[in-house]
Amino acid sequence: MSNDEFRAALARLAAGVVLITAQEPPLDEDGRGEDAGMTATAFMSVSLDPPLVMVSLRNGSRMDDLLAEQPLWAVSVLAEDQRHIAGRFSMKGRISDRLLFEELDCTRGAITSAPLVGGALASLECRTEQRVVAGDHTLVIGRVLSAELPGGDGAPLTYFQGRYRQLK
Numbered sequence: 128m129s130n131d132e133f134r135a136a137l138a139r140l141a142a143g144v145v146l147i148t149a150q151e152p153p154l155d156e157d158g159r160g161e162d163a164g165m166t167a168t169a170f171m172s173v174s175l176d177p178p179l180v181m182v183s184l185r186n187g188s189r190m191d192d193l194l195a196e197q198p199l200w201a202v203s204v205l206a207e208d209q210r211h212i213a214g215r216f217s218m219k220g221r222i223s224d225r226l227l228f229e230e231l232d233c234t235r236g237a238i239t240s241a242p243l244v245g246g247a248l249a250s251l252e253c254r255t256e257q258r259v260v261a262g263d264h265t266l267v268i269g270r271v272l273s274a275e276l277p278g279g280d281g282a283p284l285t286y287f288q289g290r291y292r293q294l295k
Contacts, residue, residue, distance in 0.1 A: 145166070200253050
């Protein structure tokens with residue numbers, strides 16, 4: 128099986144779209160670290176007791192490197208009208224994360240200090256429990272420390288066959 132065949136087969140699996148965020152540790156005791164974010168579709172619930180979720184990160188990516196040293200992170204489950212946010216944080220060769228967060232409606236997580244997207248269908252704050260290297264990705268399993276529903280009952284943003292989609 129070729130990589131193209133594998134990608135084509137899995138492109139037929141619809142996935143929800145989330146924004147994973149974290150704050151880098153500050154460089155000194157007086158500062159606050161930079162915010163970082165990435166769009167993810169490889170995200171899932173793992174366990175109810177204890178409450179665990181998992182995100183798959185490409186090895187060596189900025190978020191993989193950050194979550195290797197920062198155990199606190201957050202997840203915003205994006206609504207169908209937040210496609211622009213998903214696109215913004217998934218660009219290749221993108222501008223700095225600081226500029227990506229500019230003019231984005233966010234609040235700070237009370238536990239993680241990570242940005243949480245306003246209007247998201249759900250927001251989770253997590254602490255890494257385990258990291259498992261799996262091929263060219265690392266599976267980061269996080270304990271959910273808090274969960275909120277800031278965006279009400281809207282429809283989710285999904286990813287299918289290489290494009291962001293809305294449920295009909």
